[in-house]
Amino acid sequence: MKYLSIILIISLSWMSFNLEAQKIPDALDIIEKVDANMISKTSIVESKMVIQGRRKSRTVVSKGYSEGDKKSFTEYLAPARERGTKMLKLDDKLWIYSPSTDRTIQLSGHMLRQSVMGSDLSYEDMMEDRELTDIYDAKVTGQDTLDGRKMWVLELNAKVDDVSYAKRKMWVDQERFVPLKEDLFAKSGELLKRIKMSDFEKMDDRWYPKKMNFKDMLKSGKGTDFIVVKMEFDPEIPAYIFSKASLKK
């Protein structure tokens, strides 16, 4: 009887473990569902970027157009110093137009590693347009609870050499399939950057974070907030927007 009980307990544990394992979805499925929420064919977004410095913060207002993840065009509307600055990204090329000099320059090499308008974001961070699944091996490492919601915890390890971050850790809402938090790590395992998403809103038929906080974890400070003021998914965007000619318009 005693042995029977032990066998029964082991069998039940094994069955429940298997059931649990069956419940854990594939990391690629999760990422695909996240992409379905976060990426649209085209989008127009009006946003505020709040750069929080040591003593004071400053807000940069912009309007951005994007088509897939290869083409994007951003025009800065405020403050006065940045007004009229435009940025065009086509595939792996990035141009910036500055109204004060009436010049367009193409950013390359080290220039891409500079911070965007003094924020915690680099141009390179904005340039990364490869699919996560193309450059990382993803796996679900567990579950967690954030802001009272159940999360899948995903670990992504670089499978190519030319990525900025060797490892990423992502917390994805189990129900809405939106990321709430993402940690970006150096090769040594040092946490370098943290992205936190909040203020989720259902837009059309998808969940989207209206606020994202980008924080360089090695620096003190509160990081940079990216706040969505207005968002349009899949609007018609004229082709000329994604041309160099539109920078000087």
Next chain:
Amino acid sequence: MKLAFQLAYKNLIGAGLRTWLNVGVLAFSFIIIIFYNGLIDGWNDQAKHDSIAWEFGEGKLMHSDYDPFDPFTILDGHGVLENDQLNDLTPILLRQASIYPEGRMLSVALKGIDANQTILELPTAALKNSTAEIPAIIGRNMADAANLKTGDNILLRWRDKGGTFDAAKVTIVDVFETNVPTVDAGQVWIPIKKMWEMTGLENHATFFIANEKYQPSNILDWKYQNQEMLLSDLNEIIAMKKVSGSIMYLLLLAIALLAIFDTQVLSVFRRQKEIGTYISLGMTRSQVVGLFTVEGSMYSFFAMILGSIVGVPLFAYLAKTGIGMPAASRDMGIPLAERIFPVFSIQLIVGTILLVVIAATIVSFLPARKISKMNPVLALKGKLQ
């Protein structure tokens, strides 16, 4: 001629205060010219010596894609030399990185150097002897800017050859004192072997420092710059400083010469009877012009004597103790020591003497020319001409 000197001497001494005012101003100009040029020459000597000792060695072999004045070339401006080409060269690999002192981000030039090198005065022995995982040496300016001291650990973030971020703590094992900001400001030096390991750029270097035995040869993708080429920027700065400084002391000299000129004009005007007497006693006009010219140029001889009485002990003192440079001027990005020891060379002193004597002689001669046109009878009567 001897008579001219005797007369000129007696006339000048007889003129009293007027002579000594002229001599004083001229002597002051004389001292300032020698002092300023001595200071610049001293700085030149010190800057060249320090630049060679700390930065240039006997020359630099640089990768042809690397331009020291363009930070965007750091990424790709590096390469590997064959083993037989490495003789008498010390490799230095340069990458951009960031450190995070007190929660601030500070961009730095991360330089890997052979810890066994002896060409440069950088204290790389401290890197060799350290047991720290990543030992680093920094200059005093860098230490002050980042508020770091020996023994501190600081987080360093860099990218490997593929562009992937990496971060680790480095230990400051020595803070060195140097007058050469180009090896100090915004720079962190670590052993090159460690840097190769960190970046994956095994055996790569951005440039090599040559020792005195190095024989330059044409190497594909590399360009050699000897000491003269490397010091050309410094030479240009110093030449420019000399020119800008010369404006100041030439103005001062011009004032002194103007005073001599005025004195001469006044002498010729007031001493017409004396001029008439000289001519009537048998002196030719040119002898009288010579007498007045010698009188004028004698100011410069007196100025030299006065200048030597004041200047020799002053310059000897300054050459021994040096002149302190303000801390702010040491942040200009050019090699400048805390104290500069002026160099008063023979060429400088002889050159200055010749400049002052010739200039004083010319300004004395110009008004004296009028004498050659004078009517000796009218001059003897003291009538205005």
